[in-house]
Amino acid sequence: MNMKKFHFYIFLIPLLFSCQLVQAQKKTVSAEVNFLSESTGIISVRSIGYGKNKAEAIDNAEINAIDVLLFRGLPESTQKDPIIGINSDEIKSKNKDYFENFYVAKQYKSFIMSALPTTEDLIKNKGGKKSIAVDVKINVKALRMDLENKNIIRKFGF
């Protein structure tokens, strides 16, 4: 590899990485997440995920489920209010490091207890988009504690 190519890749890799981060951070929070059940510290939801293949769609469904809990709140559950706040773009840009690790390094996966697709194959939607419904079980207690420890949200009290 000559020096020119080397420099090209050196600049290209961080650029791609930042583009991925911006894309993850700018993504609109999906509302296609519905409450199923809950027990102490755990919430189960049915989330719709989109992607080119099954794995990508399941990942998207997991992120949607977590995003709804963090930035929208889940009606019918005990977490009706968003855990962090409604203004997702502002919150994500204020805590860039945390969310970079959360989405790009897939830290969010450590709060997913299970993600079970409800169908074997992806469903083709209008416009060619492929989706899948996934039952996602989230460890909300651990998620809240992580956000508190990283000072994204306040601990209970003053």
Place this chain on the structure above:
Amino acid sequence: MRHLILSISVLLLIFKGYSQNSSTNSGGQVQTVQPKIMVIPYTKEGEDIRTILEEDVSRRIAVTKIKEAFDSRGFTTVDFTAKLKAAKDNNVFTSDNQTDLKAQIIQMSGADVYVQAEVYVLRGQSGNEVKLILTAYEASTGNSLSNKVGESGKWYTEDIGKLASKAVEAVVEDFLNVMQTKFTDIVNNGKSVIVEISFDANSQQKMSSEIGPDGLPLSDQLEQWMEKNAYKNNYHVQGTTDVKMIFDDVRIPLKDQATGNNYNPNKFALEIFKFIKSLGLQPAKDIKGSTIYITIK
């Protein structure tokens, strides 16, 4: 030179009285003082709060489950039964009136916030059900912090304790989330205190007395001071008469804005005291929870 050394030694001795003890020195770290929260059972008129918890297991379970929820958020509550026992041991209760008794326990515990759990057992042919009313109040101001009604749903069971537990689980997280929203508001906009300014029976002054360098009425001087010193200019005058002025909601910060140390009603009362003294008056101060009483002699 000898005088200089002597003066420095005297100054060092004076300042030693205000310096921090090396055994308690935290190196400038300041831990925010957290509110003291106590969970208590609701009692109807004539019910003896002392025997309520001993006799009614469903209320005991409800209180314990609520405390458990606070614990799971890393927050320690003041134990009501321990306070009740201590109060009984120390013969704190002076009245047979149960409402007074509850007020006495709240006052004695030093709780800033109390959470009241009201448990109703509904028995029917289609099953038994427990309904729970949870309310959180600021002890000193009576401001409501959170309110929720929880239901266990109807079940064919005689295990009322289990139903009480289900009713708590149904709402407690939401209840704590609302409380936290109010706490965050206090952190951002200040804690509410009440300031009551009145006169000693023998005082020659009135609220309309024109005093100080500007010769303005005392009530206006007090309001101007409050305008400058209430946190974020947030204060409310309940009313002014010639003998009394009540600020029913004055916001003070949780932290001293200059030093970063914890701030409390006592420190704010001292500032009011200093101001009134600067007007050439003789004030006395008394603080009870979040209420500041200033009496001008």
